[in-house]
Amino acid sequence: MRKQSARQNRSGGAPENPAFSISPDELREDIRRTKxxxxxxxxxxxxxxxxxxxxxxxxxxxxxxxxxxxxxxQAKYLDLTSCN
Known part of the structure; x- marks a missing residue:
């Protein structure tokens, strides 16, 4: 039996969001601070x-x-752009 990729959900479909919960505004600010x-x-x-x-x-x-x-x-996963 083949192990599932950590990026796929249990049904083998689209990737799951990693355990990371943050609002879009907080994510933008975190990206800016990190940059x-x-x-x-x-x-x-x-x-x-x-x-x-x-x-x-x-x-x-x-x-x-x-x-x-x-x-x-994370921003890409959330389809987050600077205009969203």
């Missing part, structure tokens, strides 16, 4: 020279990228 964090981390990563800070901003940047991608997937 700001991403920009901030990238700017700092590009300007630091201390190896410890390079590591720190490298991890911070990666975490912000992953969160941003997750939030964009």
């Amino acid at each position: 700001d964090s991403l920009d901030y981390a990238l700017d700092n990563f590009n300007h630091v020279t201390d190896p410890v800070l390079i590591d720190y901003y490298s991890y911070t940047l990666k975490a912000a990228q992953i969160r941003y991608q997750f939030l964009l997937k």
